[in-house]
Amino acid sequence: MEIAGCVVRMGLVALLALPGQEGPIQPRPRIGTKKLADTEPTPNLRVDTNLVQVPVTVTDRLGRPVIGLEKENFYVLDNRVEQSIIRFAMDDEPVAVGFVFDISGSIGKMLGQCQLAAHEFFKTADPADEFFLVEFESAPKLVVPLTKNAGDIRHEIMLTKSKGMTALLDGVYLAANEIRKSKLSKKALILISDGGENHSRYNFAEVRNALRETDALLYSIGPSPDDGWGDNNGRLLKQLAEITGGRLLEMGRGDLADLSQKIIIDLRNRYLLYYSPQDRTRDGRFHRIEVQVLPPRGLGKLTPHWRTGYYAPAE
Numbered sequence: 001m002e003i004a005g006c007v008v009r010m011g012l013v014a015l016l017a018l019p020g021q022e023g024p025i026q027p028r029p030r031i032g033t034k035k036l037a038d039t040e041p042t043p044n045l046r047v048d049t050n051l052v053q054v055p056v057t058v059t060d061r062l063g064r065p066v067i068g069l070e071k072e073n074f075y076v077l078d079n080r081v082e083q084s085i086i087r088f089a090m091d092d093e094p095v096a097v098g099f100v101f102d103i104s105g106s107i108g109k110m111l112g113q114c115q116l117a118a119h120e121f122f123k124t125a126d127p128a129d130e131f132f133l134v135e136f137e138s139a140p141k142l143v144v145p146l147t148k149n150a151g152d153i154r155h156e157i158m159l160t161k162s163k164g165m166t167a168l169l170d171g172v173y174l175a176a177n178e179i180r181k182s183k184l185s186k187k188a189l190i191l192i193s194d195g196g197e198n199h200s201r202y203n204f205a206e207v208r209n210a211l212r213e214t215d216a217l218l219y220s221i222g223p224s225p226d227d228g229w230g231d232n233n234g235r236l237l238k239q240l241a242e243i244t245g246g247r248l249l250e251m252g253r254g255d256l257a258d259l260s261q262k263i264i265i266d267l268r269n270r271y272l273l274y275y276s277p278q279d280r281t282r283d284g285r286f287h288r289i290e291v292q293v294l295p296p297r298g299l300g301k302l303t304p305h306w307r308t309g310y311y312a313p314a315e
Contacts, residue, residue, distance in 0.1 A: 051086075052078070052276075053272060054272070054273040054275075054289060054306055055270050055271070055306065056074070056291055056306045057245075057269070057270055057271070057305045058293055058303065058304050059305070060299065060302055060303075061300060061301055063262070066299070069271065070088075073294050073295065073296065074088075074271070074291065074304075075293075076273055076275055076290070076292075077289070077290040077291075077292070078275070078277050078279070079279065079287050079288055080290070083276075086274055086276060088272070088273060089272045090270070090272070092269070093184070094128035095126075095130075095184065095187065095267050096146070096188070097132075097189075097267075098132050098134065098175045098187075098216070099132070099192070100136070100171050100189055100190065100193075101118065101133060101160070102166065102168065102192060102194060102196075103135050103160045103161065103164075104136070104137040104138070104165060104166040105162055105164055105165070105166075106194055106196045107193075107194055108162055111160070111161075114192045117192060118192060118260065119157065119158070120260040121260045121263070122151075122153070124268075127148070130147065130182050130184060131144070131146070131148070131150055131153050132144055132145055132178050132179075133153045136167050136170060136171030137162075137164030137165060138164035138165040138166075140171040140174045144156055166193075166199055167200045167201075168193055168195070168200060169197060169200035170200040170201055171191075172189070172191060172210075173200075173202045173210050175189050176211050176213070177210065180214055185215070186270075187214060188216055188219065188246070188263075188267055189244075190218075190263060191218060191219070191221070191222070191237065191241075192221045192222070193220070193222050193237065194222055195220075195223055195235075204239070208243055211240070211243050211244055214244075216244060217266075217267075219247060219248075219266070220237035220240060220248045221248075221251065221259050222234055222251060223237075224251075224252065225238050234248065234250070242308075244307065245305055245306050245307035246305070249262055280312075282312060282313045282314060284311055284312055284313070285311065286309055286311050286312075287310055287311070289308060289310070
């Protein structure tokens with residue numbers, strides 16, 4: 001990946017404010033109650049012996065992406081030890097995006113808004129971008145395989161109808177396998193759902209493991225974890241996003257088209273931090289990453305979003 005210049009002038013600091021498996025999943029024995037929390041860390045970072053790459057997005061107190069920061073605004077800790085950032089770049093390459101679209105019966109009257117949110121994303125599509133579409137209700141389906149033709153996705157999404165149960169985890173599992181087919185270095189999954197889950201064969205831990213094998217960020221558009229819809233809902237959407245360094249964009253905080261635009265800005269304006277770990281022991285152990293941001297004068301509190309860590313190489 002070509003590394004952009006390390007210095008971005010402070011005068012450019014700006015807030016971007018916005019308005020308001022390869023193949024189908026094979027039948028397998030149904031697993032019992034899904035485990036929504038798991039304490040095992042998730043190794044999501046690309047790492048070799050000497051260099052760790054950390055993609056980071058930064059938002060302000062209103063959840064708006066912030067661009068124009070410099071290397072000096074970031075601090076990285078590896079297992080609580082501060083690291084020296086040796087490379088710094090803004091990431092603006094083509095992106096492979098997988099839409100994971102809930103068309104189950106519980107979506108109901110919200111389906112139209114969800115369709116518009118997905119449609120909004122394609123307004124700024126780059127010709128070099130790649131897309132695919134997974135829809136799920138009682139079972140997931142790869143409706144449009146990986147393609148550069150955004151129109152194929154738009155057409156299929158606008159034809160969907162709400163029905164059936166909700167196999168959300170199976171939908172994410174299928175999408176995690178499809179995104180691995182892309183040769184692009186920047187990948188993302190956009191999960192649009194009310195967050196219900198009542199019909200998946202795969203459990204949370206299995207989906208987590210599938211996500212860990214990709215370099216994709218997962219963004220969820222759905223209800224807040226505090227809304228209390230059903231048993232899982234916003235809590236499940238938030239957990240899936242945070243595994244990858246993505247985030248949950250909550251319904252009710254701007255219309256769905258605006259939330260889709262926020263994801264676009266995030267994807268087009270990621271920071272890439274690179275460091276060489278001080279501890280280079282090749283023991284296969286998990287290294288937890290922490291990213292801190294020192295905001296420039298006048299910007300107030302800023303919140304970084306990053307992947308949680310990586311496993312060291314093993315002999």
